[in-house]
Amino acid sequence: EAQVTQNPRYLITVTGKKLTVTCSQNMNHEYMSWYRQDPGLGLRQIYYSMNVEVTDKGDVPEGYKVSRKEKRNFPLILESPSPNQTSLYFCASSWGRGQPQHFGDGTRLSIL
Amino acid sequence: AQKVTQAQTEISVVEKEDVTLDCVYETRDTTYYLFWYKQPPSGELVFLIRRNSFDEQNEISGRYSWNFQKSTSSFNFTITASQVVDSAVYFCALITTIKAAGNKLTFGGGTRVLVKP
Numbered sequence: 532e533a534q535v536t537q538n539p540r541y542l543i544t545v546t547g548k549k550l551t552v553t554c555s556q557n558m559n560h561e562y563m564s565w566y567r568q569d570p571g572l573g574l575r576q577i578y579y580s581m582n583v584e585v586t587d588k589g590d591v592p593e594g595y596k597v598s599r600k601e602k603r604n605f606p607l608i609l610e611s612p613s614p615n616q617t618s619l620y621f622c623a624s625s626w627g628r629g630q631p632q633h634f635g636d637g638t639r640l641s642i643l
Numbered sequence: 644a645q646k647v648t649q650a651q652t653e654i655s656v657v658e659k660e661d662v663t664l665d666c667v668y669e670t671r672d673t674t675y676y677l678f679w680y681k682q683p684p685s686g687e688l689v690f691l692i693r694r695n696s697f698d699e700q701n702e703i704s705g706r707y708s709w710n711f712q713k714s715t716s717s718f719n720f721t722i723t724a725s726q727v728v729d730s731a732v733y734f735c736a737l738i739t740t741i742k743a744a745g746n747k748l749t750f751g752g753g754t755r756v757l758v759k760p
Contacts, residue, residue, distance in 0.1 A: 562746045574734070574750040587745055621688060628746045629676040629695065629738060634688040 533558045537622050537635035544612060545643050552607045552638050554622030562625045563605040564589070564632065565597065567618040574621070580605055581628075612642045645670045645744070647737050649751035656725050657759050664720040664754045666735030675739040677711065677718045678748070683731040691733075694718065725758045732756070 535556045544550055556563065564579040566589075576589030580599040594616055596608040605624075609616060619639050623632040646669040656662050668677065679691040692702065694711050702709045706723045722729050735751040738744070 564746060564748075566748075573752050574748070576745075576747045579745050579747065581746065589745065589747055619686070623688075623748075625746065629674075629693075629740055631678065631690045631693050632746075632748055633690060634680075636687045639686075 535635040543641040554605045556624040560624035560626045564623045566621045645749040647751035651754045653755040655757045666718045672739040678736040680734045
């Protein structure tokens with residue numbers, strides 16, 4: 532089944548404790564992105580990648596890192612999480628810029 | 644810069660009523676793509692439809708239909724004979740093809756649809 536898989540689905544952690552949210556897609560898509568969804572602010576792109584080893588900033592990259600060492604994986608790293616990074620995070624992939632982005636089920640992060 | 648506006652924040656209807664969701668977009672690019680996504684209470688984002696800027700044909704898929712009007716920069720979505728399972732938040736989104744935009748989807752604020760039995 533074609534899908535984008537994120538882990539974990541839920542995480543409660545404390546300020547400053549490094550964490551990684553994994554994202555994997557099995558559709559051989561070139562493009563991958565991370566978005567965060569916040570009440571009143573909507574969905575905003577954090578980072579994106581157009582191919583292996585090619586990543587770039589979206590609208591809200593501060594406090595996040597990404598890497599794209601393999602085509603299928605695009606982990607989101609919070610080196611020193613802070614409470615303002617409490618949010619619902621989505622990973623997405625597509626095979627081209629104007630093509631539908633397929634989203635994972637979301638990861639709800641709470642940073643205390 | 645791109646912008647998507649969904650003026651209706653919440654719509655409540657009784658089952659079997661039709662409901663139309665408005666979407667107005669802004670972009671200076673001539674080539675772009677419009678999308679609708681559904682976010683049910685379980686939280687995932689489900690792709691519904693994609694339309695490119697050169698194709699103004701309306702589309703119908705079952706109880707769903709979409710009306711794209713370039714002259715008014717609108718891409719409206721109608722659910723006919725609504726059902727309780729249609730209760731969700733619906734997002735309109737836009738992406739352009741210029742390199743500087745990366746592959747960022749610009750989302751509207753969403754419209755929450757509540758279908759009562």
